[in-house]
Amino acid sequence: MVTLFRRLALLSVLCAAPAAAQGFEDLDMLESRLVAALGAGIGEAGGPANPIDRRLKLAACPSPAMFDAPRLGAATINCEPLGWRIRVPLARSASVTLAAAKAEPVIRRGDQVEVIAMGGAFRVSTLAVADEDGSPGERIRLRSDRKSAPIFGQVTEDGRVAVTGFN
Known part of the structure; x- marks a missing residue:
């Protein structure tokens, strides 16, 4: 009986993990959509300076997240139905930085x-x-x-x- 209880407890934990993960936005997908929208990869001029922080736990957006045009050195990703918004800093080109300096x-x-x-x-x-x-x-x-x-x-x-x- 104890063995059966342990197996059921283990099974419920294993089944609950994917269900809990479905409640959060897929940051890998969000990041790949952002890179495609900007036309530049991570660390490239005009692309995200760094990957999206994987510690973020954003609620899964019921509709596709929207990308605003880059402003003030960052791109904005937002989910209007849920009201969350993140800003992703953009990488500057070395030539622009040196020219400005x-x-x-x-x-x-x-x-x-x-x-x-x-x-x-x-x-x-x-x-x-x-x-x-x-x-x-x-x-x-x-x-x-x-x-x-x-x-x-x-x-x-x-x-x-x-x-x-x-x-």
Whole structure:
């Protein structure tokens, strides 16, 4: 009788493991879909900088997870029905990093610069003060006044700062 009980207990544990695993998102599949969507592999320029952290236990999305366009150096994967969202940092190319490091800053700390925000059907600009030096392609911190919260934008070739995320 004890042997039968042990076998049933072992069988129930073995059957429960796959059932519990089905409750979580398949991170391997999610990662392969992300690589395909970005067109670059893990560690390649424009692809994920690192694999998705396997310690994540995301609830299985009832519909396919959506991939947002890369912004601010990361791609976003989200499941709207369940409300979870993760950001995956993207790898930068070595040539872009070296070019940015060698380029002379076009904006200096304390400079007043034009900040441009563009969306699908609009373009808005305002003035702000740079909190740090910036070369074309770099992201810098700006403030509209000393007491305001900082905003971040990317320095353009012509010495302006573009703010993204309004599409």
